[in-house]
Amino acid sequence: MALPRIGVLALQGAVDLHVHALERLGVETIEVRRAEDLARVDGLVLPGGESSTISKLLVINELFEPLAERLNEGMPAFGTCAGMIMLASEILDGRDDQLSFGAIDISVRRNAFGRQIDSFETDLSVIGLPESPVHAVFIRAPVVERVGPEVEILAAVEEGRPVACRQGNVLVTSFHPELSPDLRLHELFIKGMAG
Amino acid sequence: MADLTPGIISRTTGTDLVKRGLADMLKGGVIMDVVDAAQAKIAEDAGAVAVMALERVPSDIRRDGGVARMSDPEMIQGIQEVVSIPVMAKARIGHIAEAQILQALQVDYIDESEVLTPADEAHHIDKWAFDVPFVCGATNLGEALRRISEGACMIRSKGEAGTGNVVEAVRHLRSILGDIRKITTADQAELFDWAKRLQAPLPLVQEIAETGTLPVPMFCAGGIATPADASLVMQLGAQAVFVGSGIFKSSDPTLMAKAIVEATANYLDPDILAKVSRGLGDAMPGLEIGTLETKLSERGW
Numbered sequence: 434m435a436l437p438r439i440g441v442l443a444l445q446g447a448v449d450l451h452v453h454a455l456e457r458l459g460v461e462t463i464e465v466r467r468a469e470d471l472a473r474v475d476g477l478v479l480p481g482g483e484s485s486t487i488s489k490l491l492v493i494n495e496l497f498e499p500l501a502e503r504l505n506e507g508m509p510a511f512g513t514c515a516g517m518i519m520l521a522s523e524i525l526d527g528r529d530d531q532l533s534f535g536a537i538d539i540s541v542r543r544n545a546f547g548r549q550i551d552s553f554e555t556d557l558s559v560i561g562l563p564e565s566p567v568h569a570v571f572i573r574a575p576v577v578e579r580v581g582p583e584v585e586i587l588a589a590v591e592e593g594r595p596v597a598c599r600q601g602n603v604l605v606t607s608f609h610p611e612l613s614p615d616l617r618l619h620e621l622f623i624k625g626m627a628g
Numbered sequence: 629m630a631d632l633t634p635g636i637i638s639r640t641t642g643t644d645l646v647k648r649g650l651a652d653m654l655k656g657g658v659i660m661d662v663v664d665a666a667q668a669k670i671a672e673d674a675g676a677v678a679v680m681a682l683e684r685v686p687s688d689i690r691r692d693g694g695v696a697r698m699s700d701p702e703m704i705q706g707i708q709e710v711v712s713i714p715v716m717a718k719a720r721i722g723h724i725a726e727a728q729i730l731q732a733l734q735v736d737y738i739d740e741s742e743v744l745t746p747a748d749e750a751h752h753i754d755k756w757a758f759d760v761p762f763v764c765g766a767t768n769l770g771e772a773l774r775r776i777s778e779g780a781c782m783i784r785s786k787g788e789a790g791t792g793n794v795v796e797a798v799r800h801l802r803s804i805l806g807d808i809r810k811i812t813t814a815d816q817a818e819l820f821d822w823a824k825r826l827q828a829p830l831p832l833v834q835e836i837a838e839t840g841t842l843p844v845p846m847f848c849a850g851g852i853a854t855p856a857d858a859s860l861v862m863q864l865g866a867q868a869v870f871v872g873s874g875i876f877k878s879s880d881p882t883l884m885a886k887a888i889v890e891a892t893a894n895y896l897d898p899d900i901l902a903k904v905s906r907g908l909g910d911a912m913p914g915l916e917i918g919t920l921e922t923k924l925s926e927r928g929w
Contacts, residue, residue: 548734550734552650554643570646
């Protein structure tokens with residue numbers, strides 16, 4: 434089977450790191466800034482960045498509606514940190530004008546671990562990746578505070594707070610797999626696209 | 629939600645990856661200088677990825693003269709209370725105590741900045757000693773690598789702050805990125821000479837030869853006054869922009885702030901640039917570099 438063509442939402446944030454990760458897996462990658470870019474991709478990565486900024490740029494670049502439509506139609510998506518916030522059905526501690534797609538039935542609290550000084554690295558057990566823990570980097574990270582009945586929790590931090598979830602072909606993480614050389618979460622997303 | 633996935637082995641803060649990682653998340657964005665909570669709110673409303681809290685914008689520091697110091701903690705905390713995006717603040721070059729205070733205030737990034745009056749004429753802060761990450765200015769690659777060797781997690785080309793004149797920012801970006809391009813084609817023997825000429829650690833020069841980029845994100849500051857300026861420096865290779873006086877010294881800061889955010893995100897799209905550049909009122913008044921009494925970019929060693 435031909436590998437899918439994956440877009441990386443390229444309005445703001447760590448776009449280059451996701452592009453590098455996907456290219457290392459041999460996947461054709463497209464940076465998505467306009468609706469015409471979106472039309473060419475089979476799935477989309479929503480990167481880490483500043484979620485409130487990306488939300489505004491989605492509207493300004495007339496990308497919010499077309500992307501919401503694609504997600505509604507079942508386009509696979511992988512959101513990391515800010516990307517997770519944007520895919521969620523509810524944002525806690527967001528700005529009042531901040532939009533999200535509701536592609537996964539979770540409530541996400543922004544900056545849940547505190548300011549940058551509280552940002553951290555850790556090793557996490559992730560369901561579906563049994564070989565070894567995933568080295569996870571959390572930067573001013575969000576956390577999942579509620580999951581809907583259809584949502585599978587793949588990893589949690591010690592207080593039992595979910596930090597990686599999946600619903601169908603939508604995968605989200607509070608942390609940044611794009612900051613580590615471990616590509617297993619990107620692989621998990623691509624595998625999930627086929628199934 | 630008690631019996632979820634078993635979790636944590638250990639949790640470490642203040643690592644290099646975590647400190648540089650926040651800079652990665654700011655890429656493609658605009659970091660705006662603000663002097664009070666009201667300006668910080670305008671910046672966040674316009675789509676800034678972070679704000680830089682300081683007492684006076686660089687053009688006022690230039691005009692007023694005197695010693696420019698770290699901002700009042702009360703002002704910084706006032707800004708932290710009203711915005712949810714990262715808040716940065718400036719410490720004087722070499723002023724370890726100001727940096728310690730900023731870390732105690734939990735600012736998200738410390739700018740060891742030439743815009744403030746230097747506290748030490750020979751030494752920069754040992755930035756490895758801090759858990760909060762630092763950004764430092766540089767006019768050339770040697771300066772950038774010295775700052776990285778001291779622990780800086782983000783470099784910004786200095787430009788000439790408070791002038792509204794982008795020419796120095798362009799000079800510094802071209803110098804840094806031009807030398808990186810040359811190093812990628814140098815042979816092993818030439819790398820020793822590059823390290824010597826740049827007065828920079830050899831391992832960092834060798835790393836650049838291998839990767840073709842700085843080991844930390846590279847942003848641009850100093851003199852950006854219009855959406856077109858932001859696009860220019862992004863096209864030259866900056867990964868994000870700092871805008872100081874350019875926003876709040878323009879005639880319509882709200883409009884200018886939004887336009888620069890849109891231009892930075894869409895820096896390769898001339899149609900969008902044309903649209904957002906329209907009807908912005910007056911940009912900040914600019915200064916010719918040759919007429920300056922003090923060149924802030926010459927501070928730093």
